[in-house]
Amino acid sequence: MRLNEFLTKKIPPTETNIYQRFLKIIMAKPTKTRFDTLALHAGQVPDPVSGARAVPIYQTASYVFKDSEQAASLFNMERPGHAYSRLSNPTTAVLEERIAALEEGVGGIATASGQAAMHLAIATLMNAGSHIVASSAIYGGSHNLLQYTMPRFGIETTFVSPRDIDGIKAAIRPETKLIFGEVVGNPGNDVMNLPKVAEIAHEHSLPLMIDSTFTTPYLIQPFDHGADIVMHSATKFLCGHGTVIGGLLVDRGRFNWQESGRFDTLSEPYSGFHNMSFDEESSTGAFLLRARREGLRDFGACMSPTTAFYILQGMETLSIRMDRHVSNTRKIVSFLLESDVVESVSYPELESHPDYNLCKELLPKGAGAVFSFSLKGGREAGRALVESLEVFSHLANVGDAKSLVIHPASTTHYRMTEQDLLSAGITSGTIRLSVGLEDIDDLLEDLNRGLRRAKKVTVG
Amino acid sequence: MYIEIENTQYYAYTASRTLDPAKETVVFVHGTAMDHSVWALQSRYFAYHNYNILALNLPGHGQSDGEPIETIEGYASWLVKILKQTKSPCFHLVGHSMGALIVLEAAGQYGDATPSIASLSLVGFSYPMAVSPALLDAAENRPSEAYEMMTQWSHTSSLGGEPNPGFWSAGGQMSMMENSRPGAVYTDLVACNTYQNASVAFESFSSPILFISGVLDKMAPAKLAMVVAEKNQSAEIVMLPRCGHSIMSENPDGVRDALNDFIHRHQAD
Numbered sequence: 001m002r003l004n005e006f007l008t009k010k011i012p013p014t015e016t017n018i019y020q021r022f023l024k025i026i027m028a029k030p031t032k033t034r035f036d037t038l039a040l041h042a043g044q045v046p047d048p049v050s051g052a053r054a055v056p057i058y059q060t061a062s063y064v065f066k067d068s069e070q071a072a073s074l075f076n077m078e079r080p081g082h083a084y085s086r087l088s089n090p091t092t093a094v095l096e097e098r099i100a101a102l103e104e105g106v107g108g109i110a111t112a113s114g115q116a117a118m119h120l121a122i123a124t125l126m127n128a129g130s131h132i133v134a135s136s137a138i139y140g141g142s143h144n145l146l147q148y149t150m151p152r153f154g155i156e157t158t159f160v161s162p163r164d165i166d167g168i169k170a171a172i173r174p175e176t177k178l179i180f181g182e183v184v185g186n187p188g189n190d191v192m193n194l195p196k197v198a199e200i201a202h203e204h205s206l207p208l209m210i211d212s213t214f215t216t217p218y219l220i221q222p223f224d225h226g227a228d229i230v231m232h233s234a235t236k237f238l239c240g241h242g243t244v245i246g247g248l249l250v251d252r253g254r255f256n257w258q259e260s261g262r263f264d265t266l267s268e269p270y271s272g273f274h275n276m277s278f279d280e281e282s283s284t285g286a287f288l289l290r291a292r293r294e295g296l297r298d299f300g301a302c303m304s305p306t307t308a309f310y311i312l313q314g315m316e317t318l319s320i321r322m323d324r325h326v327s328n329t330r331k332i333v334s335f336l337l338e339s340d341v342v343e344s345v346s347y348p349e350l351e352s353h354p355d356y357n358l359c360k361e362l363l364p365k366g367a368g369a370v371f372s373f374s375l376k377g378g379r380e381a382g383r384a385l386v387e388s389l390e391v392f393s394h395l396a397n398v399g400d401a402k403s404l405v406i407h408p409a410s411t412t413h414y415r416m417t418e419q420d421l422l423s424a425g426i427t428s429g430t431i432r433l434s435v436g437l438e439d440i441d442d443l444l445e446d447l448n449r450g451l452r453r454a455k456k457v458t459v460g
Numbered sequence: 461m462y463i464e465i466e467n468t469q470y471y472a473y474t475a476s477r478t479l480d481p482a483k484e485t486v487v488f489v490h491g492t493a494m495d496h497s498v499w500a501l502q503s504r505y506f507a508y509h510n511y512n513i514l515a516l517n518l519p520g521h522g523q524s525d526g527e528p529i530e531t532i533e534g535y536a537s538w539l540v541k542i543l544k545q546t547k548s549p550c551f552h553l554v555g556h557s558m559g560a561l562i563v564l565e566a567a568g569q570y571g572d573a574t575p576s577i578a579s580l581s582l583v584g585f586s587y588p589m590a591v592s593p594a595l596l597d598a599a600e601n602r603p604s605e606a607y608e609m610m611t612q613w614s615h616t617s618s619l620g621g622e623p624n625p626g627f628w629s630a631g632g633q634m635s636m637m638e639n640s641r642p643g644a645v646y647t648d649l650v651a652c653n654t655y656q657n658a659s660v661a662f663e664s665f666s667s668p669i670l671f672i673s674g675v676l677d678k679m680a681p682a683k684l685a686m687v688v689a690e691k692n693q694s695a696e697i698v699m700l701p702r703c704g705h706s707i708m709s710e711n712p713d714g715v716r717d718a719l720n721d722f723i724h725r726h727q728a729d
């Protein structure tokens with residue numbers, strides 16, 4: 001039979017009917033796979049060799065090439081796959097895909113730490129002579145990197161209060177390449193107005209990068225509110241058990257690097273990789289491609305597969321844990337408000353917090369589990385409280401399943417004068433809690449004991 | 461690189477290589493509301509294996525100027541203009557989904573002119589390429605919903621398991637479609653839905669044809685490609701298991717190997 005005849009006359013009517021039915025039934029509006037299912041499964045197909053259900057730890061530095069042709073095409077990005085674990089690893093790749101699925105981005109990159117993720121983003125986007133506008137209410141380590149270390153490499157940062165929207169706009173210079181902030185900042189839990197800041201960033205053809213460590217994709221997806229890149233210290237709630245150090249970057253794939261005209265690292269040929277112009281290589285993956293092909297390759301701050309495994313395991317229970325973190329936090333906040341030793345509690349779900357309304361809008365599931373409160377008795381009271389707690393561990397971390405406490409004035413910020421502390425939004429009596437998953441009654445009893453000690457020191 | 465036709469600039473990815481007029485040229489054409497990046501893993505391979513490549517952005521798509529065109533015939537005559545302007549001993553046309561209809565129709569319009577179309581590869585092809593009423597409605601009135609539908613139908617699993625490390629293919633497709641020009645998705649789907657000239661096109665050239673389909677393709681059911689392929693004596697067909705319409709990202713090696721084998725066997729010299 002001639003093709004022509006078949007196409008014009010001879011399609012059996014039954015077949016057309018089947019096709020029409022197919023279109024109507026199969027192609028009805030599909031439902032989207034939901035967050036908890038993605039948190040458990042995204043990025044993994046059960047291991048094709050062993051059938052292993054859990055994500056196997058591919059503890060290997062390198063991978064045997066099938067032949068030299070395959071090797072060459074792997075290195076030249078003509079073929080997907082793994083060549084060397086500094087560039088990619090099958091276990092780590094599951095984590096990268098999973099965080100991208102949860103954030104609804106196009107892909108991710110896992111790094112040795114949150115700090116490494118931040119550095120990788122900066123190194124990928126800019127050169128000496130570039131400039132960043134950053135929120136002043138960010139993690140101390142990020143502040144150190146931007147304030148003291150990056151300037152040695154010619155990259156300057158202007159810090160602006162996340163509440164000062166006009167200030168953010170005014171700080172943008174011709175050489176600015178990035179606006180950076182946290183959803184919920186440190187230490188005053190300032191909530192960044194993501195939609196407004198994103199609007200300013202995009203008006204100036206700049207990407208907005210958001211550190212969503214404290215919030216995780218369960219409490220907020222910053223891409224929904226205009227962010228272009230999300231970073232995480234996966235050390236915290238994503239891993240959730242205080243076992244490993246790791247970082248993640250996710251790209252939304254929507255920023256137009258070429259049109260912006262500010263990003264020669266992404267839109268000009270790179271002689272370090274076959275003159276690749278990354279934004280030509282992929283209209284959505286340019287940032288991630290350069291970050292991997294240059295940043296991971298040359299700076300080398302990759303994540304170990306064992307670390308990726310621990311973080312994946314933590315992410316499986318992310319929503320259950322975050323709900324419990326938040327509900328324990330709310331009860332502790334209410335409890336502290338009742339105490340006569342407590343001067344103030346700073347949590348954005350409180351009407352007294354300046355970002356109360358914004359928090360309700362952006363973080364309906366909760367403002368996280370890290371917050372600060374101030375004791376009336378200053379440094380001495382703070383020290384007494386911290387030293388008398390038993391269930392809360394006194395240490396420098398957040399986002400563990402176990403409850404944590406720190407007194408910044410006698411630890412992380414101990415070199416600071418009262419004046420410097422104040423400008424960082426801290427007083428000598430500020431205590432920061434990271435509320436864990438223990439039984440709430442035990443946490444409240446523990447805090448009650450601590451507050452009594454603090455009162456004793458204060459009253460004498 | 462940019463190719464100018466009638467004062468309009470059209471973009472073609474060449475893997476940053478200059479075209480060599482002595483080399484055969486593989487031309488890649490993307491589908492509805494997409495751009496050249498869908499071919500990243502296949503096109504780059506050919507660019508480094510003795511071919512010129514042109515992974516095009518259709519008018520009004522990606523980095524190309526102009527407007528999306530309402531008919532497959534319109535896109536095809538634009539493609540023929542691109543071919544007529546490109547110096548090469550011959551062309552190998554590769555299209556995905558709507559792009560497959562476009563290269564088919566372009567081959568029909570171009571006929572057996574020289575330099576010849578040495579081969580034609582139709583990936584994720586079906587004919588008819590009927591579009592469900594629900595999708596057309598969404599594309600016209602609620603494009604994000606249409607992107608969501610197409611992304612989900614295109615992927616075999618909603619859980620990923622991407623062969624390309626670090627990427628989440630569904631997110632990639634969503635962002636690419638969200639980046640497309642307003643109206644492009646509807647215009648393209650209408651073009652697919654109304655195209656009726658395949659029979660004429662198939663009769664108008666003698667180039668060898670390869671069909672590559674994902675067994676689980678819901679957007680362009682492999683069965684419909686098979687029915688067409690089986691009626692065409694010279695056609696070859698490659699069915700790739702465990703993948704759907706998003707075949708270039710779900711099985712990049714399978715697609716590349718099939719194209720490579722076919723195109724290599726049909727070089728002009």
Ligand SMILES: Cc1ncc(COP(=O)(O)O)c(C=O)c1O
Nearest residue numbers: 113114115139211213233235246
């Ligand atoms: C908000 C925030 N961002 C980034 C980091 C840095 O992450 P890492 O310690 O994993 O390097 C931290 C660590 O405390 C953090 O709290």
